[in-house]
Amino acid sequence: MAGGYPKIAQFKDAGAFRSRLSELGLSLPVDERVLSAAESSPLAEPLLIGSERTGSSFRVGNRWCIHPMEGWDANRDGSPSEFTLRRWRNFGASGAKLIWGGEAAAVQGDGRANPRQTLATEENLSGLVQLRETLVGEHAARFGNTDDLLVGLQLTHSGRYSRPDGPPAPRIAYHHPLLDAKMGLDPHDATVVWTDDDLERLIDCYVAAAKLAEQAGFQFVDVKACHGYLLHEFLSARRRPGRFGGDFDGRSRILRTIIERIRAEVPRLLVGVRLSVFDTVPFATSREVGRPMAFDAVLPYDCGFGVDAHDPLTMDLREPIELLRTLRDLGVAMVNLSAGSPYYNPHVQRPAIFPPSDGYQPPEDPLVGVGRQVDAARRCKEAVADLPMVGTGYTYLQDYLPHVAQAVVRAGWIDSVGLGRMVLSYPELPADVLAGRPLVRKQLCRTFSDCTTAPRNGIVSGCFPLDAYYKRLPEAEALRRVKFS
Ligand SMILES: Cc1cc2nc3c(=O)[nH]c(=O)nc-3n(C[C@H](O)[C@H](O)[C@H](O)COP(=O)(O)O)c2cc1C
Ligand code: SF4
Incomplete structure (x- = not known):
């Protein structure tokens, strides 16, 4: 037991794992036997992305996706280092046919989350080419065919979490009473809040980065709107006056405008959006068991997206579903559903049994966190069936990841299963599953x-x-x- 919760490696088979899920009241489907591609696995089915609505389409070769995973390891000028290239090579070796963005690449220098974040700016065009070619080359060497491989680049501005030169240099959508306190940010400091004029220039940078991505050979860009970074923060900017805040229309304006502009100016490029589809209030910084920051004084809670204002530890998917419909109508080809933020509620965003050095002990069995993400994605898929969706949060399932992945895709709960941490420890997991090889247990991410x-x-x-x-x-x-x- 760790944190009082049984570890996944302790369950002796899928039946024992299923019993634990029912003990927790989770309705996660678990297939008894994992099929190979030759046995017609649902995970080996192609997935059609795009349509007449998006102006172009693509047949992705299977239902595995690699999530974007940055490594804090680019060179200072934003170009890839040997570490960065090795990670992308591993993504290509995974056998997954959908590469969701590789890693977050900043569209302008002040939006880097760390001094070693990859840049999606003119000076790094050859670096972007090198990243993509390394990945595609490895995929070709291992699997031959790359006609069904879809590779994108994730575009970001880190907003509140910007640290372009090391120390925090936040650029926020609005002052958030709990996050400002958590970060020690002066709630009256107007200099850290984006002006509408600066946002217009930022929109230009996103469009320029999309053009660059196309030039570098990427087939799509992900306009990242998750994990507390800038475009996610705007979705909860009810307290922000002016064009880019207030009601749903105002809060989603920057995201919509970037997408509309990319669609108009780079029409052959597909557009995806990675979205934190629900959230909770921030959790307190602590090494003890995680607990939410005191929020009674800010009820009804108006600073979350996908959060019930009267019970902000509970999700409310009404606005996120409205946004998904809006994105579909704007011609977004696919979405990748995530949740929360690694900075203020990591147990929601990446369920783990062992916290990172700045994290708290898990406040729930991490399986509950997995179940929450899978269930939210199922509800989104049910509501907006014609928008292809990738699911997140599967790594913690470890030995049973393929059993659940196969079951959720077969049941139509999600179109594609994304891998985050698992691809760092065990890049070849999708290829092994599709080939019907047993999992290499010592490579399974144990979080x-x-x-x-x-x-x-x-x-x-x-x-x-x-x-x-x-x-x-x-x-x-x-x-x-x-x-x-
Ligand atoms: C080291 C590390 C780097 C990450 N980098 C990114 C990133 O660049 N962009 C992004 O959208 N998510 C990033 N994530 C989040 C993952 O893509 C994923 O959502 C998360 O790990 C949960 O999925 P998992 O349970 O499969 O790990 C990162 C996570 C980790 C652990
Ligand atoms: S096992 Fe490896 S990939 Fe998994 S959480 Fe630990 S360090 Fe990350």
Whole structure:
């Protein structure tokens, strides 16, 4: 037991795992036997992305997706380092046919979440080409065919979490009473709030980055609107006056405008959106068991997106579903559904049994967090059936990830299953499942969170516990010192 919760590796088979799910009241489907592609696995079915509505379409070769995973490891000028290239090579080796953005790339310098974030700016065009070609080359070498491989680039501005030169340099949509307090931000500091004029220039940067992505050979861009970063924060900007805040129309204006402009000016490029589809109030910074920050004084809670204003620990999917319909009507080809933020409610965003160094102990069995994400995605899919959707939060399922992935795709709960942390420790998992090979258990991500602890302490990210390449680096020793200091 860790945090009082049984570990996944302790369950002896799918039946025992299923019993634990029912003990927790979770209705996650678990297939008894995982099929290979040759046995007509639902995960080997192609997926049609786009349509007449989007102006172009693409047949993705299977139902596995690789989520964007940054590594805090680009060069200072935003170009890829050997670490960055290795990660993208591994994405290509995974066998997944949908590569959702590779990693967050900042559309302008002040929007980097760390000084080593990849840049999607003119100076890094050759770096972007190199990333894509490395991935596609590896995929071709392993699997031959790349005609059914869809590769995008995730575009971001880190907003409240910008640290382009190391120290925090937030640029926020509006002052948020709880997040300002959590970050030590002066609630009256107007200089950190975007002006409408600056936002117009930012929109131009997103469009320029999309043009660059197309030039670099990417087939789509993801206009990232998740995890507390800028375009996600705007969706809850009820307190912001003017064109880009207030009602739903105002709060979604910046996202809609960027999409409309990209669709008009780069018409052959597909557009995706990664969205935090629900949220909760921020959790308190602590090393104890996680608990929400006190929120009674801010009820009804007007600072969340996909949050019940009267009970802000509960999701309310009405607005997110309205947004998904809007995105579909704007010609968005597909969405990737995530939740919450790694900065203020990591147990919601990436369920883990071991917290990172700046995180709290899990306040619930992490399986509950997985179930919440899978269920929210199911409800979104049911409501907007004609928009292709990728699901998130599956890594914590570990040995039973393929059993659940197969079941949810077969049942039509989701179109494609995305992998985050699992692809860092075990890149070939999709290829192994499709080929009918048994899982390599010692490579399964056990959610040790070192890939988050490392960058929180200025060290490059990577799977230090399980990936021999990272285990051997001098950074592994530095990480050990941080963890046990
Ligand atoms: C080290 C690390 C880097 C990440 N980088 C990104 C990123 O660049 N863009 C993004 O949208 N999500 C990022 N995420 C979130 C993941 O894509 C994913 O949503 C999350 O890990 C939950 O999925 P999982 O349970 O499969 O790990 C990152 C997560 C980790 C652990
Ligand atoms: S460090 Fe490795 S095992 Fe730990 S959470 Fe990250 S990917 Fe998983």
